[in-house]
Amino acid sequence: MRSIYLLMPVLLPVFLLQSCKDEQKKDEATATPPVAQVKTPTFEADSAYNAVATQVAFGPRTPGSEAQKKCAAWMEQQLKQVCDTVYIQNVKVTGGDKKELPCINLIGSINPKAQRRILFLTHWDSRPWADQDTKDKDKAVLAADDGGSGVGVLIEVARQVKKMGLSPDLGIDILLTDVEDYGKDVWGEDSYCLGTQYWCRNPHVAGYKAEFGILLDMVGARGAQFLLEGVSRQYADGVQQMVWQAAGHAGFSSYFPYTEGPAIVDDHDPVNKITGIKTIDIINLSQNPQSPFPAHWHTHNDNMQIIDKNTLKAVGQTLLQVIYESAGNKAM
Template sequence: MKKGRTLASVLFCSFLTGMLFLYSCKSKTSSEQTTEQLEKLVASPAFNADSAFQFVKKQVEFGARVPNTAAHRACGDYLVSTFKRFGLEVTEQNFTPTTYDGKKLTARNIIASFNPKATKRILLTSHWDSRPFSDQDSVSKMKPVLAANDGASGVGVLLEIARVISFSGNKLNLGVDIILFDAEDWGNSDKATDKFSGFCLGSQYWAANKHVPNYTAYFGVLMDMVGAKGATFPKEGYSVSMADGVVRNIWGIASQLGYSNYFIDKVGPSITDDHLPVNETAKIPMVDIIHIKQNDPERTFFNQWHTAHDDMENIDPKTLKAVGQTLIQVLYQESEVSV
């Protein structure tokens, strides 16, 4: 990903006002009640960081998961079979987007549903494709990105969450939908002319063509670049504007779990990412947990971003643990709250 923008973007002003009103109405009995609710964390199962690390590693072993390649097809099949092995209901949403440079892609969003009949649902997402070129690399600019962090880390966390909630003895009294968006990372901020600069093709498609008619979720969480050593996740700007109650809930839980060194209590820049189509078109309040560097005017994201060096050397199980355990706790806290 991606592209940063100023928090006061004129484009979203009217939309954000409506979304804030909508979310405040929907969540008064839930995520807005952070003060009382977070004083006592409910029992939740453990997130296994080593297992998540292996899920990331397995994806990288396929090679760069660039759409229209054998590695992409094979990895997609692996993701589908893994979710099915965990007992989730899987939908493959095939679509054929056109990239900013005129290429037709054979793409698929992968949707895995836990407790599909539950009325109250939480949406968790990441993207599973790799960038086709390392445009930020000083040498290998045309080499595809292995995308260990920018893609596979979020998917690895979601696979482990799926495993945990499926096999844990702690009953989860809500539904969880996991969406792995495809064709997210083919954009170009300098050459593309559309609103998303050529990025986020899978999330745009899903938001306009939901896998279930009239699908909605109580709220959503996007994970992007959540595995690097020493990662920091300030409160992404659009997330604060569109779903501040969800942001405060997640960052508050992370702090109580001892992860405030990862989840920074500070508003960061606004990033064009997969949560925007979900908010705008699908009308589901979604926040973005995304690695944004602190106090570095030269780089917004981690040093290996969009380079040939985004590999397993950058992935730290401790970071995966911080994100995964926080989200499992979020799910179980929400499970105890009636709609």
């Protein structure tokens, strides 16, 4: 997760000048939707938790490290077990400090021939600096939550979809992006999300399109709250509302309150701007614009002690709800 965030000032007057019609829309969105009668597999939080622990055991997955190579090989193996086709982008990207960095993006596709597609993505690398800590600021973080949790959830989601099966007219793509957290404010916003920026300009399939995308970032911590993130509201409000309703259908509305949060520079930003795929961010946030991220963010406390199976379950089951509701719905 980035060390910078945007309050999107151009949006503030819009929110402050909402009409009664807009208030009615908000009331309708926050009202408890009818329970969707769709059959979904059961997300196994123990499996996701173990996947997070495996990544953390490799050590910090920073560009050029042995941990990066070992974790990428492990993720490739995992994706091959649960996806029909696996693509690997092993490339070089340029950091904000002008260094050439090895970048390994992995993409697992389920039902690769289906025209209707849903994109799920998360970054898997570790931040090379604990810049928000009080000690050892120049050492890399383990990134159990900010990196590992999203991978753990998506691998388990894919495993459950493979077990239950999916309508052949709907496909799923799982994008695990590298070199997301090798960025600094002084280098500019584009120094973040380097692996995702590369994929956006060089997708695994030429002309790739999806109906919508869902980014996971910091989705495993105890007590997490996934607020309505601002960039998601701007580019993909309908997708955001659909996902939050699915969380309610799955029984996890307490994790997904209809509360507006700040706008964050994250991997969904280039996906929206470069590919045009309407993509939202499920991210643990507070309403404090001066300090929107959890206390373990970019510190050495981002380890397995803060990972909660209940949070992993809430996110993973919500994604399965989205998938199987979409399988029975028309394209958005």
